[in-house]
Structures are given as structure tokens and as C-alpha cells.
Amino acid sequence: xxxxxxxxxxxxxxxxxxxxxxxxxxxxxxxxxxxxxxxxxxxxxxxxxxxxxxxxxxxxxxxxxxxxxxxxxxxxxxxxxxxxxxxxxxxxxxxxxxxxxxxxxxxxxxxxxxxxxxxxxxxxxxxxxxxxxxxxxxxxxxxxxxxxxxxxxxxxxxxxxxxxxxxxxxxxxxxxxxxxxxxxxxxxxxxxxxxxxxxxxxxxxxxxxxxxxxxxxxxxxxxxxxxxxxxxxxxxxxxxxxxxxxxxxxxxxxxxxxxxxxxxxxxxxxxxxxxxxxxxxxxxxxxxxxxxxxxxxxxxxxxxxxxxxxxxxxxxxxxxxxxxxxxxxxxxxxxxxxxxxxxxxxxxxxxxxxxxxxxxxxxxxxxxxxxxxxx
Numbered sequence: 001x002x003x004x005x006x007x008x009x010x011x012x013x014x015x016x017x018x019x020x021x022x023x024x025x026x027x028x029x030x031x032x033x034x035x036x037x038x039x040x041x042x043x044x045x046x047x048x049x050x051x052x053x054x055x056x057x058x059x060x061x062x063x064x065x066x067x068x069x070x071x072x073x074x075x076x077x078x079x080x081x082x083x084x085x086x087x088x089x090x091x092x093x094x095x096x097x098x099x100x101x102x103x104x105x106x107x108x109x110x111x112x113x114x115x116x117x118x119x120x121x122x123x124x125x126x127x128x129x130x131x132x133x134x135x136x137x138x139x140x141x142x143x144x145x146x147x148x149x150x151x152x153x154x155x156x157x158x159x160x161x162x163x164x165x166x167x168x169x170x171x172x173x174x175x176x177x178x179x180x181x182x183x184x185x186x187x188x189x190x191x192x193x194x195x196x197x198x199x200x201x202x203x204x205x206x207x208x209x210x211x212x213x214x215x216x217x218x219x220x221x222x223x224x225x226x227x228x229x230x231x232x233x234x235x236x237x238x239x240x241x242x243x244x245x246x247x248x249x250x251x252x253x254x255x256x257x258x259x260x261x262x263x264x265x266x267x268x269x270x271x272x273x274x275x276x277x278x279x280x281x282x283x284x285x286x287x288x289x290x291x292x293x294x295x296x297x298x299x300x301x302x303x304x305x306x307x308x309x310x311x312x313x314x315x316x317x318x319x320x321x322x323x324x325x326x327x328x329x330x331x332x333x334x335x336x337x338x339x340x341x342x343x344x345x346x347x348x349x350x351x352x353x354x355x356x357x358x359x360x361x362x363x364x365x366x367x368x369x370x371x372x373x374x375x
Contacts, residue, residue: 005184009147012037018153025051026076028065033117034173035107038079059084063091066102073219078106093132094230099164103156104218107176110361119361120173122334123319129312135256140168140312144286146180159190174284204235215254265311267318274306281332292369315340323347332356
């Protein structure tokens with residue numbers, strides 16, 4: 001593609017455009033504020049590319065439908081908000097263990113429970129990592145602009161396919177309902193799941209060839225049949241009580257993410273070269289933070305911003321480097337201190353760590369961040 005296309009899009013709309021560009025051909029979901037526009041746009045746009053939209057009876061069934069479609073070889077996505085994200089957790093864990101690629105969009109809203117349905121929050125950060133039970137792999141990405149809603153939707157599918165794992169696009173109401181003019185990228189890298197044709201892999205769908213991290217079983221849609229289970233399974237996909245197999249399987253599931261840190265983890269640094277104060281944030285909160293950082297710089301203060309784009313796995317290495325040279329970190333997030341705990345862990349007492357957060361459904365303003373920087 002050589003022509004440039006500039007459009008005015010809402011964050012939720014950009015997610016659908018990016019997902020379709022990445023190859024999404026099935027969306028299964030249940031409408032819930034503030035993510036409903038993702039379902040609406042999927043219903044409108046998917047038939048135009050021979051894709052399918054299905055509104056399920058609830059969020060549990062939506063996640064199950066996505067898993068089933070993906071097992072048949074179709075790139076599939078669902079979208080939800082707080083209460084629906086809670087309901088999807090069991091099947092997210094199933095997809096982790098069965099190694100079924102899929103993308104889950106969570107446009108966060110104020111909670112707990114049904115909370116404040118149309119108000120911003122980032123209170124699902126820890127749930128994105130630990131929401132389903134047991135030790136499990138997860139990748140979560142968080143956009144801070146409408147353009148990133150598009151590009152990270154593509155990246156979410158690419159990572160999901162490459163590592164055969166659920167990927168969470170962890171948005172928030174600020175970005176989901178934000179409208180910006182963006183230029184649609186003219187060139188995109190599209191990754192499809194690995195498929196191995198050798199006889200060993202055909203007979204043993206969960207066999208991992210030497211030098212590989214993920215199985216390469218063919219989709220059911222290509223005529224292959226094998227067992228899929230939420231139980232610990234052997235290379236043929238059948239349940240086993242073998243402790244050695246359990247150790248080997250779960251260790252690999254975790255290592256396929258942790259050992260590919262450089263490929264998976266992305267972050268943004270803004271004016272950090274000479275900063276003695278570092279403001280850490282993610283998602284929509286970054287917009288107020290950048291304005292506050294610019295204002296502090298105008299007053300002669302050495303302030304910079306660090307933003308995890310991949311929020312899970314957490315960008316330990318990048319923050320560790322910065323924490324070793326600043327005097328102070330200010331964590332700003334729309335919750336009561338969830339990413340704060342990761343920042344405290346990585347900084348390990350080498351610098352002062354302060355916090356600004358909100359849990360009342362209103363946004364954190366640049367002035368409030370500036371005031372905290374003056375303390």
C-alpha cells in the first residue's frame with residue numbers, strides 16, 4: 001500500500017480497524033459500556049471482509065466462542081469492560097493452558113462490581129495479570145492514543161499468534177472514547193501462528209520441535225483432529241496426572257513469554273535523558289502526564305516520563321535502568337496503586353516513590369500532577 005489514509009476515529013473504532021487489518025475474522029461478544037462501540041463496529045465491518053460477528057448470551061459464552069473459532073484457525077477477538085472481564089477469566093485460563101491464540105479487549109471502567117459504567121479507571125491492571133487462577137502466561141498491552149489503539153490491536157494479534165497465547169488489550173474509557181485524527185499505517189507486519197507439517201507434530205499436536213517455544217498444530221479447519229483440554233496434558237493433548245509432565249508443561253508456558261522479553265516488551269521514554277524526577281504512567285493517563293512534564297520543564301525542572309506499553313510482562317529492565325539514576329519516581333494511575341507495586345518492586349528503595357491516584361470516576365488533571373511534582 002502506498003496511498004496514505006487519514007481518518008477521524010474513536011479509540012474503540014480504531015481497535016476494530018486494526019484487528020481487521022491483522023486478520024480478525026470473528027468477533028464474539030456481549031455489549032457493555034464503555035466497550036460497546038467495538039462490538040458495534042465489528043458487526044458493521046466484519047461482513048465486508050467475509051468475517052462474522054456473533055452476539056453471545058453472556059461474556060462466558062463469548063470467550064468460549066472465540067476459543068472455538070481460533071481452534072478452527074480463525075483469528076478471533078472479544079471485547080468487554082470490568083464485570084464482563086471478570087466473567088471471562090475461567091476461559092482465559094483455558095486458552096492459556098490449551099495454547100489457543102485470541103485477543104481480549106478490556107476497556108476499563110470504574111468499579112468494583114458494576115461501579116460507574118461510563119467513568120474512567122485503570123483498576124483492572126492486576127486482574128489482567130492474575131485474573132485467572134494458577135500460574136499462567138499472559139501478555140497485556142495498553143494504548144495511550146487512538147493511533148496506538150490501531151497499532152497495538154495489530155500487535156496483540158501478532159503476539160497472540162506467534163506465542164499461541166491470549167493477549168489482553170488493556171484500554172481505559174479515556175482512550176476508548178477519545179477521537180483523534182490518525183494516519184492509517186501503510187505497511188503492517190502480520191504474523192500467523194506456526195504450523196509444523198512433520199509427522200511427529202501431526203501425531204503429537206503439543207510436541208515442541210527443538211529450538212521452538214510453541215506447538216505448531218494445524219487448525220481443526222484444515223481437517224486435523226486432536227484433543228483439547230483444560231487439564232494438564234501430554235504431547236498428544238490427553239489429560240495426565242504426571243507431575244513431571246505438569247512441571248515441564250507449565251514451566252514452558254511461562255518461559256515462552258519470559259524468555260522472549262526483548263520481542264514482547266515495549267515502553268516509551270519521554271525527556272528521561274537528564275531527568276532527576278521520573279513520572280510513571282500507562283494508558284490514557286499518559287496524556288495528562290505529558291502535559292504536566294512539559295509544564296515542569298518550562299519551569300526549569302528536570303522531569304521525564306516512563307510509560308510501559310507492554311504492561312505485562314512489566315518492563316523491569318527499562319525501569320530498573322532509570323530508577324538507578326533518578327532521585328524520585330511519581331506513579332500516576334487511575335486506581336489505588338496497582339502498577340505502583342511493580343514500580344516499588346523494581347526501584348527496590350533506590351529512590352523515593354510517590355503516588356497520585358483516583359478511584360472516584362474522575363480524571364487526573366495535569367495541574368494535580370504538577371502540584372505533586374512541586375512537593
